[in-house]
Amino acid sequence: MTQTIIWTVAILTVLGLLLALILFWVARKFKVEEDPRIDEVEKVMPGANCGGCGFAGCRAFADAAVKATSLDNQYCPVGGDEVMQKVASILGFTVAAKAPQVAVVRCNGTCANRPRTNEYDGVQSCRVKAALYSGDTACAFGCLGCGDCVAACQFGALSMDPETGLPVVDESKCTACGACTKACPKHIIELRNKGPRGMREFVSCVNKDKGPAAKKACAAACIGCGLCAKTCQHGAITVTDNVAYIDFTKCKLCRECEAVCPTGAIHGVNFPKELDKEAVKKRIADRKAKAAEAAKAAAVEPVEKKEVANG
Amino acid sequence: MGKLTFSMGGVHPHDSKYARECAIEELPLPQTVYVSMAQHLGAPAKPLVAVGDSVKVGQVIAEPGGFISAFVHSPVSGTVKSIAPRKDLAGNPVMHVEIAVEGDEWDPAIDRSKDxxxxxxxxxxxxxxxxxxxxxxxLGGATFPTHVKLNPAPGKVAECLILNGAECEPFLTSDYRIMIERPKEIVVGAAIMQKVLGGCKCVIGIEENKPEAIASMSAAVRELGYPGIEVQTLKKRYPQGGEKQLIDAVMHRQVKSGGLPIDVGAVVQNVGTSLAVYEAVQKNKPLITNVLTITGDKIPGNLQHNYLFRIGMPLSWIVEQAGGVPETAAKLISGGPMMGKAISNLDATTVKGSSSVLYLSEEATRRQPETGCIRCGKCADACPMGLEPFLLNRLYKAADLEGLERNAAQDCIECGCCLYSCPAHIPLLDNIRQAKGQVMGVIRARAAAAKAAAEAAKAAAEPKK
Amino acid sequence: MDKKYIVSPSPHIHADISTTKIMRDVIIALCPAILVSVLAYGWAELLVLLVSVASCVLLEWAVTKWMMKRPSTVGDLSAVVTGLLLAMNLPSAIPLWIVFIGAVVAICVAKLPFGGIGQNVFNPAITGRVFLLVSFPAQMTNWTPTRGFIQITDAVSGATPLSVLKESLKSGSTIPEFMEAHGYTTATLLQDIGASAGEISAIALLLGFVYLLVRRVVKPWIPLAVLGTMALVAAIFHGINPDVYTGVEFNLLTGGALLGALFMATDYVTSPMSTWGGVIYGAGIGLIAMMIRYFGSYPEGMSFAILLMNCTVPLLNMWFHQKKYGRA
Known part of the structure; x- marks a missing residue:
């Protein structure tokens, strides 16, 4: 009995040593020389391997960053400026600050706003549903509600609201990696600047149908009336294909568009105060009146001047 | 010869051909028709008429928008009211020509006699x-332009024209009715196509559950006496009427993946297409009518019809003529229950390829909740292409495009046998259809890249000469 | 449209088939054998069956509900099948608490930790049985006949034929002596032998299997491969030395060969999907089972053979595919 134990121990020890030697030799023989900075860069990366930067993962990003001559073409949306500054300092580059972004769901076709016209009974996948038909409401552009975006989000920032049937973005978790924007077959989710203290304005609709059709399909649709574009003092709003779009780089968050929108398609979020529509409307009306007065005054001015202006 | 069938897979759904005894009735004309510009596979047709134009029955109203495309003719006489996007049966906007019907004045070049x-x-x-x-x-489902199919690329020889009278989809009876009521026209159409293809033989394949059609077609073949046409009985098995399966059954040959039937010397045409060819060549009548079945499960006989309809008649109007949608209907389908499309918009219009409006009841069509795969392999047994749907489903979920291509997701013919036979009610085809699309995209992109590379290499090589 | 019609991708109809219906067919197929064993072994056997099935179902229900927090899969009847198969692999005189332990191993070790139905690598019933065989060898092989409702078997030994045989061989007797001593002939083997419940009647098992074939629940390739290989191996060895190695009929009709080949090796989840994969899998089971019987220290190798070949299933599924249309 004792002998058996001794033999077993001996054989296992020898075997272990032998294998360790082989492993040591293989590790030596096949060692790949890598720029040590790749490891350093990888260490400061978020490590989510989400692919939001366009590379296969954090290490691929680091590898590309080390080989690159500048960081202009690379950006880690998850780590944001903080990580990019660290990467830059390791590699001796400088990077310009980029405004932090967040995913915005541009559909407000809640169950209440957008009546269902049929019942979908296929696999719960927006991609499959979109390939099949225009959707279970009269709006062919809106959210299909199967949650492909939720499945695509690696950070748990998206969830379906059972009440509205629409996805909700948790801003504290959203890293703006853009996975959801790619997963949405209707291209409803957009990455927009987070805005100062999270305040931002956006059109929560992408329906390109003409006004009456859009309105019939969904009570909260953008009907492309253009009132917002006319009201905007900053040239931030354009209306193409019967749907308005607010350029977040130009928007000054005055909330006038939100006040004048007849269907409530324009949403403002994270503002400290609730929007007083009447006050804003009055402000617009006053401004218009003033402008009209000014125009009148201009019209009263000598005729020659006007001709010059026209000529 | 005995009864033939394809060599792998297939399922045996109940044939449910309740409307088989309903003779074809001609529908009256509605007030307005909407003629779709995308009624065929390939590029949409380009409208040739303007709003306010008056048109006659059979007049060209749109020309082909590409090589694989087709002419569209006015099915009615009247005035063009609008040319605008309108929702098709899946709710997607498609260009339509709206024509207000006035009288029924046909183009005089069309021979309307029954001779x-x-x-x-x-x-x-x-x-x-x-x-x-x-x-x-x-008219078998894919609406591929017939003149393209009947004109094989140089070097390709057609050995056998297979006329598809299998009508393997349950419920549908439109092909059955034309084989009963117009067998001679179909045979003449087949003889015309034989001629075009250079005198190959022709086999008319009909499933065994339609003995009357087999008898009537055989009689017509005998009476007309064209050489090289025969009627072949096929076993009742879905998807017998699939192009690749029919070639396998009749000729015992298999089309290579990514290949065309003509590669193995086969041309497959539907019996309905043959009738359309007869009318076009012998009567100069364009494809403006077709036969459509209105049927369903557990619905009264008086709601079931086989209609000769004019293309462009709205589905809702036809359904109204047929007595309305029955109370029990939970799902409306255009086409058969295995491959047809669910109708989400009944205001949509009929197109050249419309073959039915099917009412299915809740219990017949409601999907059961998905449970875990028990690896029974029934999907693989059922797949007529020899694929492994359970594997493709798993690879799709893992987004493994390479694996999908290696396991031939692109060969899927979307017949639905896998989902039909899955005891766990896994939505196999829903996912595999997506997978197929993705793999096809990869294959196309690769082909385009290879072509570009070859051209670049050619361009680089030329200056050296 | 006022009414909200259903819209879904094709196909729009479904075959009259479901996991539950398949499991129900398996249960029906097991009925003849269950009936025979209950008649032969009486209340004791019935209790073993009931305890086994009830434990499996309850455990599955409890674990899916309280631990996995997902919809219960009890309704698909797969736990019932596991319970039945486990019970049929146990002697009727076994203490009921051992039966419960077997059910715990089958459901809570072999099945649910892998993800429940369809995900398990090893056949749950066999895992449970092997666990019991290794842990409680005495209770598992020592067979004291319980009082049956009718007298089917007149076996007098206290153990299954294979373990009796093993002992006889060890003590130096030859096969023909053994067969004669215990009165085993092909006819008696086919009808009734003293063994664990499920092994008692080959005819009843075959009857059930024919039902499964007719209902197209299983295909015959795996059982054919298992039994064919066993017969081949037995024929060769028996031909070489009939004194040491038992013959074809004896091997096919004892020790759960039929129950294993017909009902356990054909388990969907733990067998290969393709025909050729199935044939190799079956041949492997037959070979290993015979090797254990002839050369191993255990009298019976069917369960071990199936478990071992279960491991190869992913590989066989990877290697063997269906013939595809239009591809070489």
Whole structure:
């Protein structure tokens, strides 16, 4: 009995040593020389391997960053400026600050706003549903509600609201990696600047149908009336294909568009105060009146001047 | 010869051909028709008429928008009211020509008599031109332009024209009715196509559950006496009427992945297409009518019909003529229950390829909740392409495009046998259809890249000469 | 449209088939054998069956509900099948608490930790049985006949034929002596032998299997491969030395060969999907089972053979595919 134990121990020890030697030799023989900075860069990366930067993962990003001559073409949306500054300092580059972004769901076709016209009974996948038909409401552009975006989000920032049937973005978790924007077959989710203290304005609709059709399909649709574009003092709003779009780089968050929108398609979020529509409307009306007065005054001015202006 | 069938997979759904005894009725004309510009596979047609134009029955209103495309003719006489996007049966906007119906004045060039014309024109090119000019497309489901299919690439020889009278989809009876009511026209159409293809033999394949159709077609073949046409009985097995399966059954040959039927010397046409070819060549009548079945499960007999309809009649209008949608209907389908499309918009219009409006009850069509795969392999047993749907489903979920291509997701014919036979009710085809699309995209992109590379290499090589 | 019609991708109809219906067919197929064993072994056997099935179902229900927090899969009847198969692999005189332990191993070790139905690598019933065989060898092989409702078997030994045989061989007797001593002939083997419940009647098992074939629940390739290989191996060895190696009929009709080949090796989840994969899998089971019987220290190798070949299933599924249309 004792002998058996001794033999077993001996054989296992020898075997272990032998294998360790082989492993040591293989590790030596096949060692790949890598720029040590790749490891350093990888260490400061978020490590989510989400692919939001366009590379296969954090290490691929680091590898590309080390080989690159500048960081202009690379950006880690998850780590944001903080990580990019660290990467830059390791590699001796400088990077310009980029405004932090967040995913915005541009559909407000809640169950209440957008009546269902049929019942979908296929696999719960927006991609499959979109390939099949225009959707279970009269709006062919809106959210299909199967949650492909939720499945695509690696950070748990998206969830379906059972009440509205629409996805909700948790801003504290959203890293703006853009996975959801790619997963949405209707291209409803957009990455927009987070805005100062999270305040931002956006059109929560992408329906390109003409006004009456859009309105019939969904009570909260953008009907492309253009009132917002006319009201905007900053040239931030354009209306193409019967749907308005607010350029977040130009928007000054005055909330006038939100006040004048007849269907409530324009949403403002994270503002400290609730929007007083009447006050804003009055402000617009006053401004218009003033402008009209000014125009009148201009019209009263000598005729020659006007001709010059026209000529 | 005994009963033939394809060599792998397949399922045996109940044939449910309740409307088989309903003779074809001609529908009255509605007030307005909407003619779709995308009724065929390939590029949409380009409208040739303007708002306010008056048109006659059979007049060309749109021309082909590409090589694979087809002419579209006015199915009615009247005035063009609008040319605008309108929702198709899946709710997607498609360009339609709206025509207000006034009277029923036909283009005088169309022979509207019932006389059978058996003499076949000699000029092959003229026949092809006539088929193209009449806008004939395949009526078996894919609506591929017939003149393209009947004109194989140089070097490819057709050995056998297979006329598809299998009608393997449950419920549908439109092909059955035309084989009963117009067998001679179909045979003449087949003889015309034989001629175009250079005198190959022709096999008319009909499933064994339609003995009356087999009898009537055999009688017509015997009576007309064209050489090289025979009727072949096929076993009742879905998807017997699939192009690749039919070639396998009749010729015992298999089309290579990514290949065309003509590669193995086969051309497959539907019996309905054959009728359309007859009318186009012998009667100069463009494809403006077709036969459609209105049927369903557990619905009264008086709601079931086989209708001769004019293309462009709204589905809702036809359904109204047929007595309305029955109370029990939970799902409306255009086409068969295995491959047809669910109708989400009944205001949509009929197109050349419309074959049915099917009412299915809740219990017949409601999907059961998905449970875990028990690896029974029934999907693989059922797949007529020899694929492994359970594996493709798993690879799709893992987004493994390479694995999908290696396991031939692109070969899927979307027949639905896998989902039909899955005891765990896993939505296999829903996912595999997506996978197929993705793999096809990869294959196309690779082909395009290879072509570009070859051209670049050619361009680089040329200056050296 | 006022009414909200259903819209879904094709196909729009479904075959009259479901996991539950398949499991129900398996249960029906097991009925003849269950009936025979209950008649032969009486209340004791019935209790074993009931305890086994009830434990499996309850455990599955409890674990899916309280631990996995997902919809219960009890309704698909797969736990019932596991319970039945486990019970049929146990002697009727076994203490009921051992039966419960077997059910715990089958459901809570072999099945649910892998993800429940369809995900398990090893056949749950066999895992449970092997666990019991290794842990409680005495209770598992020592067979004291319980009082049956009718007298089917007149076996007098206290153990299954294979373990009796093993002992006889060890003590130096030859096969013909053994067969004669215990009165085993092909006819008696086919009808009734003293063994664990499921092994008692080959005819009843075959009857059930024919039902499964007719209902197209299983295909015959795996059982054919298992039994064919066993017969081949037995024929060769028996031909070489009939004194040491038992013959074909004896091997096919004892020790759960039929129950294993017909009902356990054909378990969907733990067998290969393709025909050729199945044939190799079956041949492997037959070979290993015979090797254990002839050369191993255990009298019976069917369960071990199936478990071992279960491991190869992913590989066989990877290697063997269906013939595809239009591809070489």
């Amino acid at each position: 059978l014309v058996t003499a076949i024109p000699d000029d092959r090119a003229a026949i092809l031109d006539r088929i193209k000019a009449c806008g004939v497309v395949g």
